[in-house]
Amino acid sequence: MIEIDGSEGGGQLLRSSLSLSALTRKPFKMINIRGKREKPGLQNQHLTAVNSISKICNAKVIGNFLHSKELEFIPSEIVSGNYKFDIGTAGSTTLVAQTILPPLLFANQISTVDIVGGTANPLAPPVLDVKEVFLYHLNNFGAIVNLEIEREGFYPKGNGKIKLTINPCKKLEFKIIKPQDKVVNVFAVASNDLSDRKVAKRMIDGFVSNFPRDYKSISHAWYVETSSTGCYIHANYKKIGMSILGERALTAENVGKECALKLLEEINSKADTDHFTADQLLLYLAISGSGTIHVSNITDHMRTNINIIEKFLDVKFEIKNNVIECKKI
Structure with missing residues (x-):
């Protein structure tokens, strides 16, 4: 079982671990979840991510309750289907989507996912960011994912709703293709x-x-x-x-x-995409096996993400002059 100390990271560390565990069927145990945050442990959004992905991969889970600081996650087979998840607060729908998307890309059939919660949050990509930028890049890698914004939801009540339609794919090829229009x-x-x-x-x-x-x-x-x-x-x-x-x-x-x-x-940094989107694409770069991405700056968030990806996948990242390269090992 892969052991992870969650004190140095936030929700992204947990979400990436869940996605990768479901994808690889490698179990993990995380301690000190969000240990240095003002409100440590699992909040509603994180708990929804845990419970939603555990349903998708028939996982055995220990510690999936509000404010829990430890979690054991033992995944099984990924199951496609029509899923509905409600965060119950204005917690980010896009971050829950970010968690469940990688395994469902490699399910055996098409899946639809309805998520209710917030669509524009201070520490998460707003839904238009995901729809207009992130999914553009992901679909260029070979995925076929559609996102519909059925209802916007702002803090504190949330109640926004998004719908994902995820087609299964056999492999991803990491390539940055920019539109030609200016x-x-x-x-x-x-x-x-x-x-x-x-x-x-x-x-x-x-x-x-x-x-x-x-x-x-x-x-x-x-x-x-x-x-x-x-x-x-x-x-x-x-x-x-x-x-x-x-x-x-x-x-x-x-x-x-x-x-x-x-x-x-x-734009002036000459990066392939903005650093927020680049951070989300690192996992797919690793899944594809190899490739490079030029970013505007290397953030601690990216380094944390890279470290957790290397625990689950047989890849190695190298960073030089704001260029991140991934290679199989």
Whole structure:
């Protein structure tokens, strides 16, 4: 059994371990789960990830309860199906999706997964980020995954809903293919109660006025019926993405401005994609067996992810000048 100390990482360490364990059928035990976080142990979102993937791979689990700091996970065969998971809070639907996606890609039949919870969270990729950027890259590797946003859900009530349709694939080939068009796609989403203040349009105005004029931009603004007030902006260029959530302390214009400046940083780095997406793609780089990805900067999050991947798969990563290379061993 693979033993993992969870004190140095957060939820990503747990999610990657669950995905890889289900995929390889290698059991693991994790202690000190999220040990250095303000609220250590399993929170609702993490517990939903554990329970959902245990159902998908018929796992035997010890320690799957709220605030648990230790977990034993013994996977069995991956089972395709039509799954429904409810986080019960505004916890991130996209992070639960991130956990269950790798094993279901290698199930024997097509699967659908409905997940209810939050769709725009401070420490997780908003759903548009996953739909517009992450899945674009993953599908270029040979996957066929579709994501539908059935309902947006903001903190604190959540109640958003996404639907994944995951087709099985035999193998993945890691390759970064960028679109040829030179268009910045900008999406602004706000709850209906913010429409009178034109929050979505103001976020877009803040973005456009702070982005170089030689880039053509296509803007999409919409208001949605939600259980809680909220807003966010997502923009991408050649499938390098950036998303910023609205905050009480920020004007809508400044939310758009922050998105523009951070996206421009990623573009100017000449990276293959933004560092948030790159972090999510590392597991698929390892599954494919070999390849390289150029990132804007190497984060502690990436290093933690690499360390856990190397525990489960026969691969070795090398990092040099912001280029991450993966090789079979």
